Amino acid sequence: MADPLSWIDDESADWASRGLVRTLSVLDRGLVNFASNDYLGLAADPRLLEAASAVTASFGTGASPLVSGWTEYHQRLVEDLARFEQTESAVLFSSGYAANLGAISAVVGKGDAVYLDRLNHACLIDGAKLSGATLRVYPHNDADRLEHVLKRDRGRFRRLLIATDGVFSMDGDLAPLADLVSLADDHDAILLVDEAHGTGVYGPDGRGASSVYGVANRIPIKVGTLSKAIGTLGGFVAGSNRLCDWLINRARPLIYSTSLPLPVVAAASRSLAIIQDEPWRRTRLLELSARLRTRLGIGSESYGPIVPWMVGSSEAAMDLSSRLRAEGFLVPAIRSPTVPSGTARLRITVTAAHTEGQIDKLSAILIRESR
Secondary structure, three states, X not given: OOOOOOHHHHHHHHHHHOOOOOOOOOOOOOOEEOOOOOOOOOOOOHHHHHHHHHOOOOOOOOOOOOOOOOOHHHHHHHHHHHHHHOOOEEEXXXXXXXXXXXXXXXXXXXXXXXXXEOOOOHHHHXXXXXXXXXXXXXXXXXXXXXXXXXXXXXXXXXXXXXXXEOEOOOOOOEOOHHHHHHHHHHXXXXXXXXXXXXXXXXXXXOOOHHHHOOOHHHOOEEEEEOOOOOOOXXXXXXXXXXXXXXXXXXXXXXXXXXOOOHHHHHHHHHHHHHHHHOOHHHHHHHHHHHHHHHHHOOOOOOOOOEEEEEEEOHHHHHHHHHHHHHOOEEOOEEOOOOOOOOOEEEEEEOOOOOOHHHHHHHHHHHHHHOO
């Protein structure tokens, strides 16, 4: 009998020859973790664990939010998120990835156009593809080029959506959101900003890159995640009541997925309160991030907890990551197709739980091993 999956062997061999094979490995808790997105050090905070355990004995959800999977805890989290984001409402999703897929495919479709930064996260790209809309990709952070394309497309589409990361996950730089807000206004476009890596970290109030630029209240669709600085699991979209009601009725990843578990929801609400009560965490994180950049001699193209250490080839990045592991540090190698070919790098992520000593030791080893 012919093996219908035999083609996988040849494809996998080719993948391996290019140094692109990925494997799942159990986290070694003995390593100093510079791979986590737990930016504020809240994932293991006893207060989150206490909030989660307090509802563990409650009834389970076990269904879609629209069937029987909506509880007072889910409603409370939505209200907490809306207050934090200063919007009328919010909608919960099983992940930030699902939130982008659901939001984009619910607001645009055939006959519309989506404008994407070339370095957008995969979930923004996949959401645009899923929608069936025409895709336009502009050079990274090039607002002038985007303006040119928008002018060229005037009158050609029913609706226009500009979708961008607020903080780009592989380089740590911020989108030019003030420019994008102006372009959206000028061209009657909808602007969606994914603040996955910005929520809780950037801006005077922790609302992300849009807050840094003072335009947070001018963005109609804000996407965020609960699984990074908030330290739990899930995603959300924050916006007007009109938008959120539309998503509840049209976003398939919400309609056809089981609700978030109660312990996760309760912990997320508690985390949001801590983030607002303890701004020192954000300050501490940015100070440590600046310390690492200074030690490594990295310029000011970006700031914040995502620190890329450029290597080049996939093989060299994997080798350097292995050498750091031998020294007691977990720093992942990022390769194609996550980043363009030839731009493999180590993606260092700093958290508020790191120490100055850990920062200094890591930077010293990196400099030594990269000579």
